[in-house]
Structure formats: C-alpha cells, structure tokens
Amino acid sequence: MTSSADSTITMFGAEWCGDCRRTKKQLDDLDVTYTYVDLEADPAAADVAKDISGRTNIPVVVYPDRSHHVEPSNADVEAKLRELNLLA
Secondary structure (H helix, E strand, O other): OOOOOOOOOEEEEOOOOHHHHHHHHHHHHOOOOOEEEEOOOOOOHHHHHHHHHOOOOOOEEEOOOOOEEEOOOHHHHHHHHHHOOOOO
16 A cells, blocks of 8 residues: 555455445446555554544544545535646
8 A cells, every 4th residue: 555646546345345335336436546544454454543543433534635434425525626726
C-alpha cells in the first residue's frame, strides 16, 4: 500500500461486511480508482485501520487529503469525492 499518488483512496473492508460491499460497489460504479485492503486476507491491516479511525468499525475509507470516513453513507462518500474533484 503506497500513498505516493495524490489521488490515492484506500478502503479497508471485509467481504462479510454489508457496508463494505456497498461502499466498494459505489466506488466501482463511480469508476473511482482505489486500493482495497481485505481485512480477511490481511488481518494485521485491521490494526492499521483502527490506528487511522480510532475505532474497530469498517469500512474505513482514507482519502488523498488524509481525512477518512468510518462506515460512511453513499452520500458522505460522494460528497467527499466531489470536494476533492475525484469524480468525472
């Protein structure tokens, strides 16, 4: 996982998590490039997500400006993407 690109979005999630599936689908549908960190495949990454958010809830979506959302609504994600001019 790198943060060298100015437009890097990272999403920490798991397949069993309904909110994670919803947010992942939204990013896919909006054709937004992001890095997906599967917490089932990489359980140690859960500590990274917790360090970022201060919580154990997922998904955690980290934006290029280093802000983040925890369990965001679709409206929250879209508003942040628009704020960062990441939507076409």
